Amino acid sequence: MREVRCDVAVIGAGTAGIAAHKAAREAGARAVLIEAGPGGTTCARVGCMPSKLLAVAGHAAHDARAAHRFGVRVPHVEIDGPAVLGRLRAERDRFVRLVFEGLEALPGEERLSGRARFLDGETLAVGDATRLRFRAAVVATGSSPSLPKPLEGLGTRVLTTDTVFEIPDLPASLAVLGGGPVGIEIAQAMARLGVAVSLFDVGHTLAGLSHPDLTRAAAEIFGAEIDLHLGTEVSGAEAEGDGVRLFFKGPDGAGSVRVERVLAAAGRPPNVTGLALGAAGLRLGEHGMPEFDARSLRCDGARVFIxxxxxxxxxVLHEAARQGRIAGRNAAALAVSDAASAPEPWTALAMVFTRPGTAKVGASYDAEAGNARVTGAASFRDQGRARVEARNSGGLRIWADRRGVLLGAEMIGPDVEHLGHLLAFAIEDGLTAERLRDRPYYHPTLEEGFESALAEITRNCGAGG
Incomplete structure (x- = not known):
C-alpha cells in the first residue's frame, strides 16, 4: 500500500473542501485534497446554478403570459421542454467545468481520488491502495438527498435534487415533497413551464419563512400556481402505469393523486457514513455526527475539523466557503501548534429565488420574544415601484431590540435578494432602525419599502422609552 504524508488532509472537493485546501496551502501547509466523485461542487452540479437555470426559464414563460398587463399581447407561449433542459445542462456543465479546471491546476501530489476513511487520529485510507498520514484533517464531504420511505422501490419514477436536471423532457405532472427553498423553487419553475405541480409538506410554511403574516402571504401567492398540500403527510406510494399514485393524509382528511413523476426535496443529510469518524477518536452524537465547535469547526478537541x-x-455557498477557509486555516495552524481561531459567525442570510423571492436575515422570528423586541411591517401591495412593475405582492417584517438595534428580518416580495443584503450589512454593522432610515433611498425604488417598517420600529422604541 502506497503511503503519503501531509500536514492537512481535506476530504471532499466541493465548495468547503476547495476553500479549505486553498486556505491551508496559503497558510504554508502541505495540503492534500481527496475527492471520491462525482465532483464539481453541489452548487454548480445539482444545486444553486441548475435550479436557477430552470427558474429563469419558468419566469420567462410567466412574464410572456402576463405581458398583457402592460398592453403587450403575446398570442401563444410554447414550452420546448428538451430545449429548456438542454440549455440548463449546457450552462450547468460549463459551471462544473470551471470548477474542474481549478482542480486540475493543482499539482498531482496534492490530489487523491478515492473514498476516504479514518484508520486512527492521524491516518486515512484512501481507496484500497493509499494510506495518508496527516497532522490535521478537514471533513468537507457535503450532503446527499434523502428518499422518504414511501417512495422506495419506485425506480426512475422518483426524482431527487441529484437527478431531476437529467430528465430528457418536462413531465406532464409532478409531485414535490418538501416546501423548503429547493422544493418551492423547482415547484414554481415547473408550474410556470406548464407542468401540473402538487406540493406536499408536513409543515405549514414555505420557503423557510416563519413569521405568520408572511407564511400566509406565501401560501396565497404560491397557491395561485401550485396545488398546495400543507400540513400533509404522504403515507404511501405505488406505481400506476408509467406514473405514481401518492396517498396522503392532511387537515381535510385522506386522499390520493396520480402524477407522472415525484421529486423528493425534503432535505440533504450530511455525508458522514463510511468515514469511520469514531476511529479518529471523535465522540459521535445523533445520526453518527461528531460533536464540534460551531465557530472554530474543530471536532471535540481532536485535530479534525468539519x-x-x-x-x-x-x-449556503457563501457560508460554506467561509467555513472551509476557517477550517483550512485552523487545520494548518494545528498541524504545527495547538492554536485554532474561532471567528464570530456572519449575520445569517438565506434567500429563495422564486418570484416573488424570499429572504431571511439575522436573528430568526421568535413568537415568544414579547416586549423584548419591536417589529416593523411593510407591504409591497401598494409600494410604488412594485405597482409600476405589476409585482406588488408580499411584504416584510423587521425586528429590533428595545433600543432599536436591528436584529433580523423576513420578507417575501420583488427583488428582496437586494433588500436582504442591505439589511444583513446593517445588522452586521450594529445599526439601529433610526440610523438605517436616515440613509438616501432613491425614488422610485423597492428600497423605499424599508421606510415604513423602520419608521414603525423607531416610533415604538421611542414610545417604550
Whole structure:
C-alpha cells in the first residue's frame, strides 16, 4: 500500500473542501485534497446554478403570459421542454467545468481520488491502495438527498435534487415533497413551464419563512400556481402505469393523486457514513455526527475539523466557503501548534429565488420574544415601484431590540435578494432602525419599502422609552 504524508488532509472537493485546501496551502501547509466523485461542487452540479437555470426559464414563460398587463399581447407561449433542459445542462456543465479546471491546476501530489476513511487520529485510507498520514484533517464531504420511505422501490419514477436536471423532457405532472427553498423553487419553475405541480409538506410554511403574516402571504401567492398540500403527510406510494399514485393524509382528511413523476426535496443529510469518524477518536452524537465547535469547526478537541454541508449547519455557498477557509486555516495552524481561531459567525442570510423571492436575515422570528423586541411591517401591495412593475405582492417584517438595534428580518416580495443584503450589512454593522432610515433611498425604488417598517420600529422604541 502506497503511503503519503501531509500536514492537512481535506476530504471532499466541493465548495468547503476547495476553500479549505486553498486556505491551508496559503497558510504554508502541505495540503492534500481527496475527492471520491462525482465532483464539481453541489452548487454548480445539482444545486444553486441548475435550479436557477430552470427558474429563469419558468419566469420567462410567466412574464410572456402576463405581458398583457402592460398592453403587450403575446398570442401563444410554447414550452420546448428538451430545449429548456438542454440549455440548463449546457450552462450547468460549463459551471462544473470551471470548477474542474481549478482542480486540475493543482499539482498531482496534492490530489487523491478515492473514498476516504479514518484508520486512527492521524491516518486515512484512501481507496484500497493509499494510506495518508496527516497532522490535521478537514471533513468537507457535503450532503446527499434523502428518499422518504414511501417512495422506495419506485425506480426512475422518483426524482431527487441529484437527478431531476437529467430528465430528457418536462413531465406532464409532478409531485414535490418538501416546501423548503429547493422544493418551492423547482415547484414554481415547473408550474410556470406548464407542468401540473402538487406540493406536499408536513409543515405549514414555505420557503423557510416563519413569521405568520408572511407564511400566509406565501401560501396565497404560491397557491395561485401550485396545488398546495400543507400540513400533509404522504403515507404511501405505488406505481400506476408509467406514473405514481401518492396517498396522503392532511387537515381535510385522506386522499390520493396520480402524477407522472415525484421529486423528493425534503432535505440533504450530511455525508458522514463510511468515514469511520469514531476511529479518529471523535465522540459521535445523533445520526453518527461528531460533536464540534460551531465557530472554530474543530471536532471535540481532536485535530479534525468539519465544514460545509457535512457538519449539518446547512450553510449556503457563501457560508460554506467561509467555513472551509476557517477550517483550512485552523487545520494548518494545528498541524504545527495547538492554536485554532474561532471567528464570530456572519449575520445569517438565506434567500429563495422564486418570484416573488424570499429572504431571511439575522436573528430568526421568535413568537415568544414579547416586549423584548419591536417589529416593523411593510407591504409591497401598494409600494410604488412594485405597482409600476405589476409585482406588488408580499411584504416584510423587521425586528429590533428595545433600543432599536436591528436584529433580523423576513420578507417575501420583488427583488428582496437586494433588500436582504442591505439589511444583513446593517445588522452586521450594529445599526439601529433610526440610523438605517436616515440613509438616501432613491425614488422610485423597492428600497423605499424599508421606510415604513423602520419608521414603525423607531416610533415604538421611542414610545417604550
Amino acid at each position: 465544514a460545509g454541508d457535512a457538519n449539518g449547519l446547512r450553510p
